[in-house]
Amino acid sequence: MKWDISNMSEWTVEDFPHAAIIPESGNSDDYNVGGWRSERPYRDDEVCTHCMLCWIFCPDTAVVVKDEKVVDFDLAHCKGCGICANECPTNPKFGKSAIEMVPEGCELPGVK
Amino acid sequence: MANQKTIAETGNVLVAQAMRQCKPDVMAAYPITPQTTIVEEFAKYVAQGRCHTEYVTVESEHSAMSACVGASAAGARVMTATCSQGLALMWEELYIAAGMRLPIVMANANRALSAPINIHCDHSDAMGARDAGWIMLFAETAQEAYDNTIMSVRIAEHSDVLLPVMTCLDGFITTHSVDRADIFDDDTVAEFVGEYVPAYALLDTDNPSSHGNFSGLGGPYFEFKKQQRLAIDASMAVIKSVGAEFSELSGRPFDVVEGWGMEDAEVVIVVIGSSAGNVRHVARGLRAQGIKAGVLKIRVFRPFPAAEVAAALVGVKAIAVMDRSESFGAEGGPLYLEVRSALYDSSERLPVVDYIYGLGGSDVRLELIERVYSDLADIASGSMAPFGMTYLGTR
Ligand code: SF4
Numbered sequence A: 001m002k003w004d005i006s007n008m009s010e011w012t013v014e015d016f017p018h019a020a021i022i023p024e025s026g027n028s029d030d031y032n033v034g035g036w037r038s039e040r041p042y043r044d045d046e047v048c049t050h051c052m053l054c055w056i057f058c059p060d061t062a063v064v065v066k067d068e069k070v071v072d073f074d075l076a077h078c079k080g081c082g083i084c085a086n087e088c089p090t091n092p093k094f095g096k097s098a099i100e101m102v103p104e105g106c107e108l109p110g111v112k
Numbered sequence B: 001m002a003n004q005k006t007i008a009e010t011g012n013v014l015v016a017q018a019m020r021q022c023k024p025d026v027m028a029a030y031p032i033t034p035q036t037t038i039v040e041e042f043a044k045y046v047a048q049g050r051c052h053t054e055y056v057t058v059e060s061e062h063s064a065m066s067a068c069v070g071a072s073a074a075g076a077r078v079m080t081a082t083c084s085q086g087l088a089l090m091w092e093e094l095y096i097a098a099g100m101r102l103p104i105v106m107a108n109a110n111r112a113l114s115a116p117i118n119i120h121c122d123h124s125d126a127m128g129a130r131d132a133g134w135i136m137l138f139a140e141t142a143q144e145a146y147d148n149t150i151m152s153v154r155i156a157e158h159s160d161v162l163l164p165v166m167t168c169l170d171g172f173i174t175t176h177s178v179d180r181a182d183i184f185d186d187d188t189v190a191e192f193v194g195e196y197v198p199a200y201a202l203l204d205t206d207n208p209s210s211h212g213n214f215s216g217l218g219g220p221y222f223e224f225k226k227q228q229r230l231a232i233d234a235s236m237a238v239i240k241s242v243g244a245e246f247s248e249l250s251g252r253p254f255d256v257v258e259g260w261g262m263e264d265a266e267v268v269i270v271v272i273g274s275s276a277g278n279v280r281h282v283a284r285g286l287r288a289q290g291i292k293a294g295v296l297k298i299r300v301f302r303p304f305p306a307a308e309v310a311a312a313l314v315g316v317k318a319i320a321v322m323d324r325s326e327s328f329g330a331e332g333g334p335l336y337l338e339v340r341s342a343l344y345d346s347s348e349r350l351p352v353v354d355y356i357y358g359l360g361g362s363d364v365r366l367e368l369i370e371r372v373y374s375d376l377a378d379i380a381s382g383s384m385a386p387f388g389m390t391y392l393g394t395r
C-alpha cells in the first residue's frame, strides 16, 4: 500500500515516522525535486539518433523514453547536471550533439 | 540470579568481554589511548572467531562513527569505543546517530581534551557531547562498566527509546586498573540482550525504507527534535526497568542515582565516576567520627535524573558537587548546573557549591575530599558562606 502523505501538512509530532525515515521506496516520484536547477537540457530532435546514452547515464532517470525513442526530459526530477549533454555523441551529419544545456528561464523554442 | 564467574581484569577487557557477549554485528572503531585496549581486545576475539562481528578498521573516529551510522541504519547491532579527541572528531556524527534514532552502543574511556595534550582522566570529552542526544551512563568501577555495557544494548534498542548510548568509564583509573568483577556466561548475556529487530532497516529489501532524509525547507525538523526529546525522556523508565531486571540477574544493585548514607546525611557530595569510591571511603571515616556525611553518585547523566536527585537531597544541610570537567564561563561545571537546576523547585533553599577537580588526571587525594566535607560542615553551620565554584587541589 502506498504511504498516504496527502495531509502531511496537518501531521503532528506523533504522525511522523521517527527519524524522518521514509517507509517506502520511490516516493520522490510524487515530488518536484528539480526546483533548484540552473540549466536544463535542450534536445534537438532532428540531431538525436536515439542511441539512448543519455537515458543510460542520467542519474535521476529523468530522460523520458517512449517506443524506444527519447521524447522528453522529466523536469520535475532533472537536476540540470549536464551529464546527458556531456555523453550525447556528436552526430557527424550535423557536426554537433543533440543535447545542449541552456540557462533556466531562457526563451529557446520548445524549452519553456 | 544467574551463575557468574569472579575474575580479575582491567575495565577495558571487561568492556570488550561485555561487547562480545552482546554479539554486535558490526564494530567500527579507531584506537585512541586509553580506549585502545578495548578495541584491541575485541579485535582479538574477532580474530579468534569468538564472535561473528564484522570488524571495520577505519582511518579516523569521524569515519568510525560514520560507519556505525551506516551499519546501524542497515539494521545491524553496532558498537564502537572512543574517547577524548576521538569523541571530539565524531562530533557531527554523534548528532546524526541520535537524530537518526540509531541504537549504537559506544564505550567512552573518559580522557581530557587538548590543549595542552593530556592522556589522563577527566570528563570533558563526554560532557562536551552531553547535548548530542545520546543516553549517557557512567561507571564507577570495572564491574559497573561491564554491567552498563550490557544494559546499554537493551536500553538503546528498546522500541520506546531507539537512541544511541554512551557508556563511560574513567580513563586509566578504571580502564587500565585490574579490578575484581563478576561476569556472566555468554548464553546468559545473549538471552538478556536478545536479538535486535530493527523497525526499519536498509537491508530489509522486502520493506524498502530511506534513512537520513532531508526534512525539507520549512519542513518538520522541529517535530523530529520533539520526537527525540520525548524518546530520551521515555528512556528514564526504560533504564530503570532494564536496570531492575539486570539487578535481579546479577544480584548487584542499580539505580540512576546511588546514595550512600543518604537516609540522614547532612553534608553530601554529588559525584560521577571512579571518584565516588574515594568519596565514600572518606564519608565512611567521617561517619565514624559522628559526622553525617553522605554520597550521591550519578550513574545516569542523560537523561538527567533531576527528580531523583532533588528527592535524595531533601533534608540535607549543604551540598558539594564534584565536577571533573569545566564549562568555561558558566557558573560551574556541567554536573553543578544540573544539580542546582534540579533543586530549584525544592521548597527548601539548599546551599550548593561546586568543586572542579581532577582535570587531566590531576590526583584526587583523600585530603582533598576531606577538605570538601569540612567546607560543607562550615557552610552547614553558617560559619562559611556558599562560594559558588572553586578549583580543588590546584597548586
Ligand atoms: S544521447 Fe543524444 S543522440 Fe543519444 S538518445 Fe540521448 S539525445 Fe539522442
Ligand code: SF4
Residues within 6 Å of the ligand: A040, A041, A057, A058, A059, A060, A061, A062, A063, A073, A077, A078, A079, A080, A081, A082, A083, A084, A085
Ligand atoms: S541534466 Fe542531468 S538530470 Fe537532467 S536529464 Fe540530463 S543527465 Fe538527467
